Amino acid sequence: MTPQMTTEDLIRRRMHGLYLSRQCEDIVGLSRELLGLHCWFHRNVAFSALIRGADLAGWKHALTKTWIHHALHGVALDDLPTLLALNPGGWRWSELYREIADKVVGLMEDGIYSRAEMRRIFADEYDKQTIDRALSPWGGVFCELARLGQVAFRDMTSRDFDLVDAEPTQTFDEVLPGLFRRFLSAYGPATLTDAAWFFGLQKERKKELSTLDMDEYSRFEHHKGVYYYIDDRADMGDIPELTLLSGFDPFIVSYVDRSAVLPPEYKKTVIMSSGICLPTIAINGQVAGLWNIRKNAPVVEFFTPQPERLKNAALERVELIIEQTRNDC
Numbered sequence: 001m002t003p004q005m006t007t008e009d010l011i012r013r014r015m016h017g018l019y020l021s022r023q024c025e026d027i028v029g030l031s032r033e034l035l036g037l038h039c040w041f042h043r044n045v046a047f048s049a050l051i052r053g054a055d056l057a058g059w060k061h062a063l064t065k066t067w068i069h070h071a072l073h074g075v076a077l078d079d080l081p082t083l084l085a086l087n088p089g090g091w092r093w094s095e096l097y098r099e100i101a102d103k104v105v106g107l108m109e110d111g112i113y114s115r116a117e118m119r120r121i122f123a124d125e126y127d128k129q130t131i132d133r134a135l136s137p138w139g140g141v142f143c144e145l146a147r148l149g150q151v152a153f154r155d156m157t158s159r160d161f162d163l164v165d166a167e168p169t170q171t172f173d174e175v176l177p178g179l180f181r182r183f184l185s186a187y188g189p190a191t192l193t194d195a196a197w198f199f200g201l202q203k204e205r206k207k208e209l210s211t212l213d214m215d216e217y218s219r220f221e222h223h224k225g226v227y228y229y230i231d232d233r234a235d236m237g238d239i240p241e242l243t244l245l246s247g248f249d250p251f252i253v254s255y256v257d258r259s260a261v262l263p264p265e266y267k268k269t270v271i272m273s274s275g276i277c278l279p280t281i282a283i284n285g286q287v288a289g290l291w292n293i294r295k296n297a298p299v300v301e302f303f304t305p306q307p308e309r310l311k312n313a314a315l316e317r318v319e320l321i322i323e324q325t326r327n328d329c
Helices: 007-017 027-033 043-051 077-084 095-109 115-122 128-134 141-147 172-187 192-199 203-211 264-270 308-324
Strands: 064-068 071-075 151-153 161-163 218-222 225-229 242-245 280-283 286-294 297-302
Touching: 007 172, 027 043, 027 071, 027 172, 043 242, 043 308, 064 077, 064 141, 071 077, 077 172, 095 115, 095 128, 095 141, 095 161, 115 128, 141 151, 141 161, 172 192, 172 203, 192 203, 192 225, 242 308, 264 286, 286 308, 297 308
Parallel strands: none
Antiparallel strands: 064 071, 064 151, 151 161, 218 225, 242 280, 280 286, 286 297
């Protein structure tokens, strides 16, 4: 066990790992480093990438939008089989929906990708309730097919799907050690509970994290939890005074205990009852306000009074994002 680490030390390390105090210019490389970019709303991928210094050129097709862990992410296609191996298993729905899924795959092989067109084709075969569930805008059978590595969204902004070849070729036990190390490289210091949450591991899989060889990692106790990280002696740099964070930013949503960066009194303002996490502004590594783009204009709102220079700097950064995403989001 290493000496006690302060909250400031923890924030500094996480900001360095998550490219908030340094830059990653390539969006595909960034996605690899962060094990996927959260994209419940696709524009958050662009926001997250720009905040971290990445170029958006060709980003809509550079990444594959699909379900990994427990949410939609933009990932590198060749990384997808490894990431999907974390939650393996066969078809989980009834045989009726397996039958529909097989027909959906057949339709896509024939060049039909629109769910609206599929609804018309299936109208004479199945009742409306079955079709609504199978072709639900929230995923339906496509979610299961995506989990199996057979389909993904056609691009980052499309609502249609396409066939992919991303079925896992390794087992959960084979990929877990490497992915856990990658997780700590970007997200550490973090607890085993954080890793289980991030990877979307169910109870029976969560306990397997404790069987990993942890001797190669540094650790410390903080607020009664054991935190692991990779001590590579790299210069962590300073905590930036002002940082924009995307909606669903990994700096916030990737941890079970978010109090280090999200003060409890602001939690309900930042994370809605629906689960949506809004774009935020961090001052010295802690969330202190919200930002957004409304009617193509920057909106900045701090929770407490801040110096005019910080307000102006935040507005300038949002304006730059508006300019950089004008034709992309």
